[in-house]
Amino acid sequence: MDLRQQITALATRSRDASRLLAKLDTAAKNKLLLAMADSIEQSAAKITVANAKDLEAGKKSGLSSAMLDRLTLTDKRIADIAKGVREVAGLPDPVGTNISEWTRPNGIRIQKVRVPIGVILIIYESRPNVTVDAAVLCFKTGNAVILRGGSEAIHSNLALAEAMNVPGLPADAITVVPTTDRAAIDELLKLDELINLCIPRGGEGLIRAVAEKSRIPVIKHYKGVCHVYVDRDADFDMAEKIILNAKCQRPGVCNAIETLLVDAPLAKTFLPRIEKALTGRGVAIRRDADWTTEYLDLIIGLRVVNGVGEAIDHITQYGSAHSDAIVTKNKETAERFLREVDSSSVFWNASTRLADGGQYGFGAEIGISTDKLHARGPMGLEDLTSYKYVVTGTGQLRE
Amino acid sequence: MDLRQQITALATRSRDASRLLAKLDTAAKNKLLLAMADSIEQSAAKITVANAKDLEAGKKSGLSSAMLDRLTLTDKRIADIAKGVREVAGLPDPVGTNISEWTRPNGIRIQKVRVPIGVILIIYESRPNVTVDAAVLCFKTGNAVILRGGSEAIHSNLALAEAMNVPGLPADAITVVPTTDRAAIDELLKLDELINLCIPRGGEGLIRAVAEKSRIPVIKHYKGVCHVYVDRDADFDMAEKIILNAKCQRPGVCNAIETLLVDAPLAKTFLPRIEKALTGRGVAIRRDADWTTEYLDLIIGLRVVNGVGEAIDHITQYGSAHSDAIVTKNKETAERFLREVDSSSVFWNASTRLADGGQYGFGAEIGISTDKLHARGPMGLEDLTSYKYVVTGTGQLRE
Numbered sequence: 001m002d003l004r005q006q007i008t009a010l011a012t013r014s015r016d017a018s019r020l021l022a023k024l025d026t027a028a029k030n031k032l033l034l035a036m037a038d039s040i041e042q043s044a045a046k047i048t049v050a051n052a053k054d055l056e057a058g059k060k061s062g063l064s065s066a067m068l069d070r071l072t073l074t075d076k077r078i079a080d081i082a083k084g085v086r087e088v089a090g091l092p093d094p095v096g097t098n099i100s101e102w103t104r105p106n107g108i109r110i111q112k113v114r115v116p117i118g119v120i121l122i123i124y125e126s127r128p129n130v131t132v133d134a135a136v137l138c139f140k141t142g143n144a145v146i147l148r149g150g151s152e153a154i155h156s157n158l159a160l161a162e163a164m165n166v167p168g169l170p171a172d173a174i175t176v177v178p179t180t181d182r183a184a185i186d187e188l189l190k191l192d193e194l195i196n197l198c199i200p201r202g203g204e205g206l207i208r209a210v211a212e213k214s215r216i217p218v219i220k221h222y223k224g225v226c227h228v229y230v231d232r233d234a235d236f237d238m239a240e241k242i243i244l245n246a247k248c249q250r251p252g253v254c255n256a257i258e259t260l261l262v263d264a265p266l267a268k269t270f271l272p273r274i275e276k277a278l279t280g281r282g283v284a285i286r287r288d289a290d291w292t293t294e295y296l297d298l299i300i301g302l303r304v305v306n307g308v309g310e311a312i313d314h315i316t317q318y319g320s321a322h323s324d325a326i327v328t329k330n331k332e333t334a335e336r337f338l339r340e341v342d343s344s345s346v347f348w349n350a351s352t353r354l355a356d357g358g359q360y361g362f363g364a365e366i367g368i369s370t371d372k373l374h375a376r377g378p379m380g381l382e383d384l385t386s387y388k389y390v391v392t393g394t395g396q397l398r399e
Numbered sequence: 400m401d402l403r404q405q406i407t408a409l410a411t412r413s414r415d416a417s418r419l420l421a422k423l424d425t426a427a428k429n430k431l432l433l434a435m436a437d438s439i440e441q442s443a444a445k446i447t448v449a450n451a452k453d454l455e456a457g458k459k460s461g462l463s464s465a466m467l468d469r470l471t472l473t474d475k476r477i478a479d480i481a482k483g484v485r486e487v488a489g490l491p492d493p494v495g496t497n498i499s500e501w502t503r504p505n506g507i508r509i510q511k512v513r514v515p516i517g518v519i520l521i522i523y524e525s526r527p528n529v530t531v532d533a534a535v536l537c538f539k540t541g542n543a544v545i546l547r548g549g550s551e552a553i554h555s556n557l558a559l560a561e562a563m564n565v566p567g568l569p570a571d572a573i574t575v576v577p578t579t580d581r582a583a584i585d586e587l588l589k590l591d592e593l594i595n596l597c598i599p600r601g602g603e604g605l606i607r608a609v610a611e612k613s614r615i616p617v618i619k620h621y622k623g624v625c626h627v628y629v630d631r632d633a634d635f636d637m638a639e640k641i642i643l644n645a646k647c648q649r650p651g652v653c654n655a656i657e658t659l660l661v662d663a664p665l666a667k668t669f670l671p672r673i674e675k676a677l678t679g680r681g682v683a684i685r686r687d688a689d690w691t692t693e694y695l696d697l698i699i700g701l702r703v704v705n706g707v708g709e710a711i712d713h714i715t716q717y718g719s720a721h722s723d724a725i726v727t728k729n730k731e732t733a734e735r736f737l738r739e740v741d742s743s744s745v746f747w748n749a750s751t752r753l754a755d756g757g758q759y760g761f762g763a764e765i766g767i768s769t770d771k772l773h774a775r776g777p778m779g780l781e782d783l784t785s786y787k788y789v790v791t792g793t794g795q796l797r798e
Contacts, residue, residue, distance in 0.1 A: 019715065023739060104760055108749055115741065117771050192610070196771050211591070212614060217772045238794040245796040316418065338789050340422060342514065350507055350792030359797065360788070361503055372516050372595050372785035373616045374773040386771035389759070390737050393749030395637040397644035398758065 003179075007187040011146065011194040013172040014119045018144035020170040022116050026093040029140060033089035035166040036136065037082040043163035044078045050159035051128070058152050070127045071153055081132045081160075088136045091363040094382045095142045108393045114385040116142030118196035121188055123148045123210055125202035128156040134199075135164055135174045137366050141384040144173050146188065146195065151180035189214040196386075201367055219379070222370040223294040224254030224322035226352045229261040229311040229337065231328035236270050238349060239327040240277055245351040246325065248281050252296045254368060255323045255345075255355040259291060259301040261311045267304055275302075291318035308333050312340045319343065322370060323355035323377075344370065344377035402578075406586040409574060410545065410593040413518045416571040417543035421515050423569075425492040432488035432535060434565040436481040439531065442562035443477045449558035450527070457551050469526045470552055480531050480559075487535045490762040493781045494541045507792045513784040515541030517595035520587055522547045522609055524601035527555040533598075534563055534573045536765050540783040543572050545587065545594065550579035588613040595785075600766055618778070621769040622693040623653030623721035625751045628660040628710040628736065630727035635669050637748060638726040639676055644750040645724065647680050651695045653767060654722045654744075654754040658690060658700040660710045666703055674701075690717035707732050711739045718742065721769060722754035722776075743769065743776035 001009070024032075040047070051073040058068055099112040120143045122134045131147055138145035149157045154176075161176040177184055189198065192215040199219050200210040211218050228246055230239045246257040262271050278285055282298050289301030291314070305311045308326070315324050325347035326337040334348045345355040355378060357365025362380025369375045375383035400408070423431075439446070450472040457467050498511040519542045521533045530546055537544035548556045553575075560575040576583055588597065591614040598618050599609040610617050627645055629638045645656040661670050677684055681697050688700030690713070704710045707725070714723050724746035725736040733747040744754040754777060756764025761779025768774045774782035 019741075022741065102760065104758070108753060108758075110759055118741075215611060217616060217770070235794075241794060241796060249797050338791075342418075342421065342517075343787065345788040345790060347790045348792065350790055350795040351797055353797035354507060354790060354792075354795060355788070356797075359503070359507075360509055361501065371616070376785055377788050386775055388742065389744040389754070389776050391744060391746045391749055391753060393747065393753075395634075395640060396749040396753060397640060398648050398750055398752030398755075 003181060003183055004187050006179075007177075007184055008191065008194070010175060010177070011119065011188065011191045014144040014146050014175055015194045017170045017172040018116065018118045018142075021139070021142045021144055021173055024142060026095070029093065029142070030089045032166060032169050033085055033136060033140065035168070036164045037085040037089070039166050040078060040082045040085065040132065040160070040163045043159070044075055047073055047078055047156065047159045047163060048075070050155040053155040054153055061152070063152060067152075071156070073128060073156055077129065081129050084129075084133060085136050088140050088364055091140065091381060093140060094385050099387055106396050108391050108396050111390040111392075112387050113390050114382070115388050117384060117386045119144045119146065119194060120384065121146045121148065121195050121198040121216065123185060123198065123200045123202075123206070125150045125206060128153045128160060130201065131157045131160045131176065132164065133364075134366065135161070137364055137381060137384060139173060141381055143384060144175075146175050146177060148177045148185060148188065154180050185210075186213060189216060192216045199367060217374070219367075219369050219375055220371050221254075221367045223320055224256070224368075225259065225292060225294050225318065225320040226255060226257045226322050227259045227261055227311075227315050227319060227324045228257050228352065229305070229308070229315075229324070229326045230263060230266060230270060230274075231308060231326060231330060231333055232263040232265040233330035233333060234263075234266075234270070234327040235329060236273065239270065240274055242325065242327055242349070242351050243274060244277060244281060246353055247278065247283055247300055248298065249351075249353055251298050254294075255352050256296070257300070257352055258293065258295055259289065259303065259318070261303055261305050261314055263308075263311070264304055264306045271304070294320070308337055312337060315341050315343070320370065322368070323347065323352040325350065325352050344368070402580060402582055403586050405578075406576075406583055407590065407593070409576070410518065410587065410590045412571040413543040413545050413574055414593045416569045417515065417517045417541075419569040420538070420541045420543055420572055423541060425494070428492065428539060428541070429488045431565060431568050432484055432539065434567070435535065435563045436484040436488070438565050439477060439481045439484065439559070439562045442558070443474055446472055446477055446555065446558045446562060447474070449554040452554040453552055460551070462551060466551075470555070472527060472555055476528070480528050483528075483532060484535050487539050487763055490539065490780060492539060493784050498786055505795050507790050507795050510789040510791075511786050512789050513781070514787050516783060516785045518543045518545065518593060519783065520545045520547065520594050520597040520615065522584060522597065522599045522601070522605065524549045524605060527552045527559060529600065530556045530559045530575065531563065532763075533765065534560070536763055536780060536783060538572060540780055542783060543574075545574050545576060547576045547584060547587065553579050584609070585612060588615060591615045598766060616773070618766075618768050618774055619770050620653075620766045622719055623655070623767075624658065624691060624693050624717065624719040625654060625656045625721050626658045626660055626710075626714050626718060626723045627656050627751065628704070628707070628714070628723070628725045629662060629665060629669060629673075630707060630725055630729060630732050631662040631664040632729035632732060633662075633665075633669070633726040634728060635672065638669065639673055641724065641726055641748070641750050642673060643676060643680060645752055646677070646682060646699055647697065648750075648752055650697050653693075654751050655695070656699070656751055657692065657694055658688065658702065658717070660702055660704050660713055662707075662710070663703055663705045670703070693719070707736055711736060714740050714742070719769065721767070722746065722751040724749065724751050743767070
């Protein structure tokens with residue numbers, strides 16, 4: 001079998017598995033999730049042996065110490081992964097719930113019911129814990145999953161998948177692509193008849209490459225160039241706290257801010273104060289920044305704008321439509337900002353760092369979509385479902 | 400300007416228009432829709448002159464009389480088009496409505512609010528009335544629209560677009576691509592930074608070509624290979640009515656059935672009866688059909704299956720996951736069918752011909768999606784929206 005046949009056979013098995021998964025009820029899925037958590041813990045020794053292989057190869061190929069750290073699976077990290085699986089078992093299952101339900105004048109009852117999407121392909125670069133996170137979220141929602149992680153983690157990923165393949169789990173429900181051949185990705189992305197959705201997770205280069213090649217619908221997670229706008233009517237104490245939180249609490253993530261917009265009347269009051277506070281926290285301030293750069297570091301662009309209109313224009317022109325905040329006591333100004341800024345999350349008097357599935361109460365997050373179709377912003381379990389119309393009648397016809 | 404530059408400039412203007420459209424409130428949009436309806440009626444003479452050009456060219460190029468009929472715009476048809484626009488003005492506007500709303504333990508209030516998608520590209524082959532239908536549904540939901548109809552209708556489409564461009568409508572809100580050059584479609588489908596969604600409407604060949612080339616998310620409307628399964632516990636009178644309605648009421652549409660599945664115990668009771676009834680209505684019965692063919696004609700495949708399990712297996716293997724029905728008095732059998740048949744609409748004791756935006760109460764329909772992402776089944780106005788999270792706080796931070 002050549003690579004194309006091998007990958008097509010793999011995806012066909014996943015498609016067949018998805019049909020069995022769609023029939024599992026919530027209790028059966030949760031029981032299997034708890035068994036997976038136990039199995040991951042019990043397989044810790046085996047997993048760390050596989051992980052050691054990846055680490056050794058990584059050292060030889062010159063991975064940075066930060067990369068090696070992210071790749072490392074300790075007993076503590078494996079226990080945390082298992083804990084995460086138990087948490088997913090405890091989340092409500094969206095499959096089978098009604099999105100809405102109504103009766104038509106001719107008497108037919110229509111239910112819009114959540115169903116699994118089918119087969120989901122996750123392409124990622126990062127830590128091996130993504131293998132388990134993504135697999136169990138897809139499984140909880142009745143989807144088969146094909147996981148294609150970074151080649152540097154292949155042994156760890158295969159060991160984790162083996163541990164998740166507990167007795168009673170439909171065969172091929174969770175599949176780690178067993179080859180590190182990059183051409184396998186190209187073959188997978190052609191299989192729109194077998195795979196229903198692709199979610200790439202990683203750097204912008206990976207995501208663009210996947211989006212350009214894929215015939216399968218892709219939900220993208222691009223960068224976050226996020227803003228805080230401090231309006232003339234802001235509470236200065238609140239504004240300072242929000243800015244420091246949004247910039248410094250964890251600068252390397254997509255919902256941290258890159259640009260601070262300050263209303264012109266505050267140039268001699270709030271502006272010197274926040275400059276001092278930011279500098280005091282080790283943040284480099286750039287007044288002539290490239291406004292589209294995602295620094296992911298203790299660097300911030302700073303621009304004085306004249307009112308909320310100019311702030312909205314700046315965000316529209318340079319932002320990434322991810323997460324943007326206004327600080328103001330003025331309701332009318334805030335409402336204009338919230339309405340006119342076309343970002344997946346817009347905040348009034350709160351930190352952009354709250355743009356997160358956990359913070360929104362989704363219990364788990366598969367990522368933050370920067371797309372506008374199907375799912376936008378933090379994606380929870382519901383976003384891993386589709387729906388169908390279930391119509392019940394007493395012999396109704398089309399007249 | 401070469402074609403690429405011309406098309407990019409066109410899409411950029413649509414993107415800019417979409418930003419203005421997102422700010423229009425419902426009253427302003429409805430007022431413009433009513434003005435469009437009036438303008439279409441007042442432009443009837445101009446539209447029929449343009450239409451005559453298309454008809455003349457169509458006769459020269461040898462279009463069939465059926466094609467010419469579909470292309471023809473009479474005063475009556477123009478009045479019907481204007482009436483349709485007024486109906487859209489009367490529909491509720493989904494934009495700005497809350498999908499859901501909740502408060503988190505830290506006090507932030509989260510609203511999931513419907514917003515326009517942005518710029519929508521409609522590629523279609525058929526009648527010029529689609530130009531107006533699609534344009535006003537996109538406009539009602541605050542989206543800019545780029546319309547690319549068949550070259551045989553170019554003059555009619557441009558005249559209709561001109562009539563819709565009423566005073567007060569943001570420039571470039573509704574754009575008919577002014578060239579019939581096929582390469583324009585290829586250029587449009589590359590512009591994923593400017594266009595948010597593509598909906599192709601027409602034959603399978605068109606849709607596949609668009610889906611393969613597009614970098615823009617596509618919602619596909621493939622064929623309907625729909626089924627009625629008559630269970631051993633069916634009411635024979637009801638089954639006969641549903642089958643005749645689903646096959647004969649309008650055989651040329653996607654939610655008409657192509658295959659009848661009859662439960663084995665009915666081979667000597669219901670089966671001869673329905674064969675006689677179908678034959679009496681001029682339907683050709685094929686017992687050895689190619690089960691994946693969409694006849695769109697008075698032809699039906701007929702297969703005897705052993706129970707609901709075999710019916711589900713047949714539909715899973717050969718169906719198109721569009722619309723499928725079971726006729727039975729047995730609740731348990733029905734519930735299994737409704738749960739396990741993975742089609743966009745599943746019916747219990749009702750005709751598949753009811754799979755329709757109007758029948759479901761959506762007021763309008765942009766098509767019937769055979770995709771599972773974003774929108775599935777009959778698409779109404781809500782399916783032309785995205786959403787954003789609006790988060791209101793009192794200074795909440797990420798801890």
